[in-house]
Amino acid sequence: MLAAIDATSGDPRERLKAMFGALAQETDRIARYGCPFGSLCLELDKRAEGPGDAASLIRIPLDWAERQFAAMGRPDARDLAVEVIARYQGAALLTNTLRDPALMTREAARVAVWLDTLG
Numbered sequence: 479m480l481a482a483i484d485a486t487s488g489d490p491r492e493r494l495k496a497m498f499g500a501l502a503q504e505t506d507r508i509a510r511y512g513c514p515f516g517s518l519c520l521e522l523d524k525r526a527e528g529p530g531d532a533a534s535l536i537r538i539p540l541d542w543a544e545r546q547f548a549a550m551g552r553p554d555a556r557d558l559a560v561e562v563i564a565r566y567q568g569a570a571l572l573t574n575t576l577r578d579p580a581l582m583t584r585e586a587a588r589v590a591v592w593l594d595t596l597g
Contacts, residue, residue, distance in 0.1 A: 480542050490546035495590045497543070498566055502586035505579035513570035515539070539563055550596065558596070565589055 483496045501513070511517070515535075523532035543562050547555035569585035572578070 480539065490549040491593050491596070494543065494546050494562060494593055497539070498562070498586050498589045501566060501570075502582045505573065505582045508570050508573050508582055509577050509579040510574070512574035513567060516567045516570055536563070547596075552596065562589065562593075 479500055480497065483493050483500065487493050487496060501508075519532040519536050522530065522535065540559050540563050543559035544555045547558040552558055565585065566589075569582050573582040
């Protein structure tokens with residue numbers, strides 16, 4: 479998914495919006511089953527002491543998001559990457575727990591506005 483997003487847009491802000499938007503298009507599935515990526519990381523983490531496969535896996539979108547924020551010239555790129563991934567995973571958890579697909583849609587719109595405020 480991230481490679482496809484990279485291929486479609488040269489603007490890092492638009493790529494970040496597209497990432498969150500692509501995930502938010504799966505609202506019914508997320509409401510029913512949760513985020514497949516987050517669920518996989520949660521299960522993998524149960525197998526190891528300390529950072530293991532789950533940490534390696536979650537670093538993929540985290541590092542990708544950091545590169546987008548760095549391309550925007552943000553010196554706090556890592557912190558912003560953590561925030562955007564945490565916002566997605568938190569929204570996915572709430573969407574699933576509350577079985578409310580609209581929650582994910584609203585959060586995607588809020589993230590898009592937030593990204594537009596970043597210089």
